[in-house]
Amino acid sequence: MLAFISRVQHISNPPSSAVQPKDKNALKFGCLGAANIVPGALVNPAKTHPDVLLYAVAARDKARAEEFARKHGFQKSYGGATGYQDMIDDPEVDVIYNPLPNGLHFEWTMKALKGGKHVLLEKPATDTEDEARQIFALAEKKGLVVLEAFHYRFHPSIQRVKAILNSKELGAIKSISAALSAPEGTAKPDDIRWKYELGGGSTMDPGSYTINVLNYLASPSKSKSVMSASAEHYSSAPQHKQIDKKFTATVNLENDILGELFSDLNESRIFGVIPRIPKLKAVIHCEGGTVEIFNFLIPHFYHYITVTPTGKRSRVEKAYKFADGSKGEEWWTTYRYQLEAFVEKVRSRKPQTWVEPQETIDNMKLIEEIYAKDGFGSRPHSEYEYHDDE
Numbered sequence: 001m002l003a004f005i006s007r008v009q010h011i012s013n014p015p016s017s018a019v020q021p022k023d024k025n026a027l028k029f030g031c032l033g034a035a036n037i038v039p040g041a042l043v044n045p046a047k048t049h050p051d052v053l054l055y056a057v058a059a060r061d062k063a064r065a066e067e068f069a070r071k072h073g074f075q076k077s078y079g080g081a082t083g084y085q086d087m088i089d090d091p092e093v094d095v096i097y098n099p100l101p102n103g104l105h106f107e108w109t110m111k112a113l114k115g116g117k118h119v120l121l122e123k124p125a126t127d128t129e130d131e132a133r134q135i136f137a138l139a140e141k142k143g144l145v146v147l148e149a150f151h152y153r154f155h156p157s158i159q160r161v162k163a164i165l166n167s168k169e170l171g172a173i174k175s176i177s178a179a180l181s182a183p184e185g186t187a188k189p190d191d192i193r194w195k196y197e198l199g200g201g202s203t204m205d206p207g208s209y210t211i212n213v214l215n216y217l218a219s220p221s222k223s224k225s226v227m228s229a230s231a232e233h234y235s236s237a238p239q240h241k242q243i244d245k246k247f248t249a250t251v252n253l254e255n256d257i258l259g260e261l262f263s264d265l266n267e268s269r270i271f272g273v274i275p276r277i278p279k280l281k282a283v284i285h286c287e288g289g290t291v292e293i294f295n296f297l298i299p300h301f302y303h304y305i306t307v308t309p310t311g312k313r314s315r316v317e318k319a320y321k322f323a324d325g326s327k328g329e330e331w332w333t334t335y336r337y338q339l340e341a342f343v344e345k346v347r348s349r350k351p352q353t354w355v356e357p358q359e360t361i362d363n364m365k366l367i368e369e370i371y372a373k374d375g376f377g378s379r380p381h382s383e384y385e386y387h388d389d390e
């Protein structure tokens with residue numbers, strides 16, 4: 001309990017000894033949009049990273065951009081109709097953080113790459129597999145780094161689960177199920193997540209994590225086909241027939257692995273009154289036992305990994321730091337671990353781990369296949385067309 005309290009305190013308020021003065025040549029980050037996720041995913045992690053400078057934020061409204069910059073410690077702000085592009089064009093900016101709605105990820109990541117900037121790109125990377133391919137093709141051509149911000153992948157806990165599976169302690173994987181849900185009302189009716197034209201939907205949001213964790217834990221086995229998928233509409237936005245509030249799918253992967261996925265972006269209350277405990281689990285059944293991780297999404301607050309070899313007693317593990325001494329602290333969030341890896345990659349050093357371009361492409365492919373199977377259809381392809389006019 002004391003460890004939990006200490007972690008929570010340090011997450012929002014890192015110990016002063018860990019707050020780093022910035023290097024003279026620290027990477028200058030420019031943030032596209034004053035989005036809700038920015039404090040958790042960039043501002044707080046940057047406090048303890050000596051090589052990350054919160055240089056600029058751009059928002060569509062100039063006053064909002066100024067206020068956000070003041071509140072969160074960005075040196076500069078850009079606003080108005082040209083604010084996003086003006087910030088990309090600022091020669092001081094090294095890295096663009098893109099937490100725009102999903103449907104705008106492609107356009108603004110392509111524009112950032114065109115402007116010669118590395119991109120930390122919020123998940124899911126794009127609306128379609130084709131867009132993800134285009135992003136990584138351009139990044140490669142330009143010699144720039146793009147990372148889809150599946151932050152949980154950088155935390156020691158999910159990597160410990162992968163190591164247990166790789167160790168073959170429990171033999172071959174037979175099935176993987178992953179479920180994530182958010183209680184009713186978490187995403188308000190006007191949230192970007194309910195807007196089809198912005199790339200909304202449950203499969204795109206919590207669902208994209210379940211798809212990512214399935215592909216990651218099953219790897220090197222790849223998904224072969226979606227066997228079944230069904231989704232439910234979000235009834236508060238009936239105009240968006242293609243917006244899924246929740247989905248389930250079963251996936252057939254190589255080596256006879258079965259994937260079972262579930263996510264609900266607005267999980268209804270019991271008897272309409274009692275909120276449900278959010279689903280946050282991945283369970284892996286192997287030939288010789290089971291591994292389960294509770295809270296793979298935000299494990300820095302609390303998580304546990306239960307390993308049960310068939311016919312034997314379970315053991316419980318926790319992993320807030322890497323056992324091999326790789327950099328990290330008990331209280332580092334998934335986002336802080338992610339920022340560490342991202343900077344290492346941009347600096348041409350070897351990150352502790354990475355989400356490879358092909359993984360992002362595979363993730364988008366499976367999202368589209370699930371939407372095809374459940375009848376909701378892919379999210380709209382961006383109208384932005386890249387022209388290399390340099």
Ligand SMILES: NC(=O)C1=CN([C@@H]2O[C@H](COP(=O)(O)OP(=O)(O)OC[C@H]3O[C@@H](n4cnc5c(N)ncnc54)[C@H](OP(=O)(O)O)[C@@H]3O)[C@@H](O)[C@H]2O)C=CC1
Nearest residue numbers: 033034035036037058059060099100101102122123124192
């Ligand atoms: N890694 C993680 O843990 C999380 C990731 N995310 C991802 O981050 C992204 C943003 O999510 P979230 O922070 O919740 O979103 P918000 O709605 O808080 O922010 C979205 C931002 O997009 C900008 N924007 C530009 N065009 C539009 C438009 N047409 N409609 C609405 N907003 C627009 C707004 O910027 P402006 O300030 O210029 O008005 C706004 O600040 C999503 O891709 C989501 O999947 C979200 C939550 C957690």
Ligand SMILES: O=C1OC[C@@H](O)[C@H](O)[C@H]1O
Nearest residue numbers: 123182186193205206297
């Ligand atoms: O990335 C995310 O993580 C947590 C979810 O609740 C949120 O909707 C999503 O965007």
